[in-house]
Amino acid sequence: MKKKITIAIDAMGGENSPKKNIEGLNIFLKKNLNNNDFFIKLFGNETILKKHLLDFNIKSENIEIVHTDSVISDEESPLTAIKNSKNTSMWNSIKSQVDGESDISLSAGNTGVLFVISKMILKMMNDVSRPALAGLWPSKKGMSVVLDLGANIECDEKNLIDFSEMGAALFKSIFPKQKPHVALLNIGSEEIKGTEILKKTYSKLKELNSEDNFIFNGYIEGDQIMNGDSNVIVTDGFTGNIALKTAEGTAKFVVDSLKRSLTENLFSRLSILFSYFPLKKFKLKLDPRKYNGAIFLGLNGPVVKSHGGTDAVGFYHSIDLCYRIIKGNLMEEIKTNLSHLNVGEKTN
Amino acid sequence: MKKKITIAIDAMGGENSPKKNIEGLNIFLKKNLNNNDFFIKLFGNETILKKHLLDFNIKSENIEIVHTDSVISDEESPLTAIKNSKNTSMWNSIKSQVDGESDISLSAGNTGVLFVISKMILKMMNDVSRPALAGLWPSKKGMSVVLDLGANIECDEKNLIDFSEMGAALFKSIFPKQKPHVALLNIGSEEIKGTEILKKTYSKLKELNSEDNFIFNGYIEGDQIMNGDSNVIVTDGFTGNIALKTAEGTAKFVVDSLKRSLTENLFSRLSILFSYFPLKKFKLKLDPRKYNGAIFLGLNGPVVKSHGGTDAVGFYHSIDLCYRIIKGNLMEEIKTNLSHLNVGEKTN
Numbered sequence: 001m002k003k004k005i006t007i008a009i010d011a012m013g014g015e016n017s018p019k020k021n022i023e024g025l026n027i028f029l030k031k032n033l034n035n036n037d038f039f040i041k042l043f044g045n046e047t048i049l050k051k052h053l054l055d056f057n058i059k060s061e062n063i064e065i066v067h068t069d070s071v072i073s074d075e076e077s078p079l080t081a082i083k084n085s086k087n088t089s090m091w092n093s094i095k096s097q098v099d100g101e102s103d104i105s106l107s108a109g110n111t112g113v114l115f116v117i118s119k120m121i122l123k124m125m126n127d128v129s130r131p132a133l134a135g136l137w138p139s140k141k142g143m144s145v146v147l148d149l150g151a152n153i154e155c156d157e158k159n160l161i162d163f164s165e166m167g168a169a170l171f172k173s174i175f176p177k178q179k180p181h182v183a184l185l186n187i188g189s190e191e192i193k194g195t196e197i198l199k200k201t202y203s204k205l206k207e208l209n210s211e212d213n214f215i216f217n218g219y220i221e222g223d224q225i226m227n228g229d230s231n232v233i234v235t236d237g238f239t240g241n242i243a244l245k246t247a248e249g250t251a252k253f254v255v256d257s258l259k260r261s262l263t264e265n266l267f268s269r270l271s272i273l274f275s276y277f278p279l280k281k282f283k284l285k286l287d288p289r290k291y292n293g294a295i296f297l298g299l300n301g302p303v304v305k306s307h308g309g310t311d312a313v314g315f316y317h318s319i320d321l322c323y324r325i326i327k328g329n330l331m332e333e334i335k336t337n338l339s340h341l342n343v344g345e346k347t348n
Numbered sequence: 349m350k351k352k353i354t355i356a357i358d359a360m361g362g363e364n365s366p367k368k369n370i371e372g373l374n375i376f377l378k379k380n381l382n383n384n385d386f387f388i389k390l391f392g393n394e395t396i397l398k399k400h401l402l403d404f405n406i407k408s409e410n411i412e413i414v415h416t417d418s419v420i421s422d423e424e425s426p427l428t429a430i431k432n433s434k435n436t437s438m439w440n441s442i443k444s445q446v447d448g449e450s451d452i453s454l455s456a457g458n459t460g461v462l463f464v465i466s467k468m469i470l471k472m473m474n475d476v477s478r479p480a481l482a483g484l485w486p487s488k489k490g491m492s493v494v495l496d497l498g499a500n501i502e503c504d505e506k507n508l509i510d511f512s513e514m515g516a517a518l519f520k521s522i523f524p525k526q527k528p529h530v531a532l533l534n535i536g537s538e539e540i541k542g543t544e545i546l547k548k549t550y551s552k553l554k555e556l557n558s559e560d561n562f563i564f565n566g567y568i569e570g571d572q573i574m575n576g577d578s579n580v581i582v583t584d585g586f587t588g589n590i591a592l593k594t595a596e597g598t599a600k601f602v603v604d605s606l607k608r609s610l611t612e613n614l615f616s617r618l619s620i621l622f623s624y625f626p627l628k629k630f631k632l633k634l635d636p637r638k639y640n641g642a643i644f645l646g647l648n649g650p651v652v653k654s655h656g657g658t659d660a661v662g663f664y665h666s667i668d669l670c671y672r673i674i675k676g677n678l679m680e681e682i683k684t685n686l687s688h689l690n691v692g693e694k695t696n
Binding site: 138139140150153154185187194195221222223224225226227235237238239241242243244245246247248249250251252253254255256257258261262264267268271272275276277278279281282285286 | 486487488498501502533535542543569570571572573574575583585586587589590591592593594595596597598599600601602603604605606609610612615616619620623624625626627629630633634
């Protein structure tokens, strides 16, 4: 029998936890009634979790509660986290990966602390220069992977090349039927544009370009992130974070402007009645909850960070992401991709 | 009599020139029928320009054609531009500033060449470490100034401080009734976040914060660019260019998704009839032509770059921007602001 995909969930992290976490799990279970290839470990207060499971009438043999007394507060600083977070639901869920009891962990709790203790508990993979935070980004052709989104504010070419290999591996694991097309984010598409670090990364990625590995599309500019021609977009954590937040702010600004135009007088409010279904469809298409879940890559085990403020639907999408990542053999894909780098180094 | 605001227009630059340039001028003239405080110098082929002025029935004593035979091609490289661009419409329009014949120049031609020859002809202001490219950005409260948008891919604290002073001066000149609120773009709003350069800039801007000069709002993240609390947003040219393009791409993606949802079947297409006016208003509000015109700051005279692909309405907005910049005494404002820096250095 094949080993089950085991997801360790910090059930106590994020706003409205553990209610939203359990409600999200409930959505996941309902969507996977015909699948029996997963197992969920819920880390948190057993009494509270049992009550919530009961509220949603969840009775699955694919769930286990692992009791932990304490929870990491949102105010905890990453600097003191190691001392104060031992035996919390977050700590123990990550720890379960090292103990071979789970394949991936998911938390909607304190981001800074999650990264610090993930790094400490799981440790960095051999041959990875730095871990990176990857996210899903909507595009005209589906979804893309963008990294780094803020784990490293300054990066050299070795980091950016690692991010490309890990990002391509992540893309393959989540979308096994598609090919990864890597692009470097820059301020022009000509080969001579950009910083020295970008130029060096460009040359190396051109060498690494291959059908088995990834297609390298060269540089793209910010306005091409969402056209879908490239689906693995690589940048340093400073630029990636600014781009992500700017895109979020812009989408909100545009949608808010639309809302204001559609509700500012009686006539326009009436008109919404007629556009109700198309507008609902539009809203669904852009629903940020579908992209909820940033993936911490480069450690000896993947960690997914759900947005703290998301709801049950958003949390469900993060659980689903964990499931797909492991089903798609992320860790193996990363190891294979990183081995290209080593081969390259040896023959050079 | 007060000296007239004199705008030197490269009438031959950009797609569909000079037709769109003259048509844009026509819009400007119609909107300023009651103003007599401006003078337009049109640089380009006299015969062609005369014909177009006639086509739009433009007869104004506030316009003069300055004949030039040649035009800079869009394919011209900035590297060979100096040799090949002498006596073109672009060159001569900028040159007229040095000769005291105009206050500002505007071109929709080759961007790279425009920057190189502007720098060469106008030269950098005393006390400015580097020139910057500033743009207008829509916000919930109106418009903001964002700089640098790509003139400098790497910046130190001195550059960023100069950009803050010049950006605040630009904001004051365009929006004389509002106060500039400067913010530094970063990946977190806490004082300890970001690169060393940003931290040093932060400390210095905190010192420069004053009612006469500008209010310093500290760091903002990408999703706050458009909330309008800060209206002068400062960053290096790499980050600024990525943020600008990402915002453009995101707005396009959202609007395209909306369009698709509203036109994908007969029912949804019918619904547009009812939402026609609110949707039109929404479109107008976000019209990128209203923000057309990037301002090259830090030289001994301002140069405005219109988007090459814009139409007559977009070009009109660039002419209007030139008019407002000079009416608002941009150069004086910049000099006053830069003097704060010098005072600070002397007393420190």
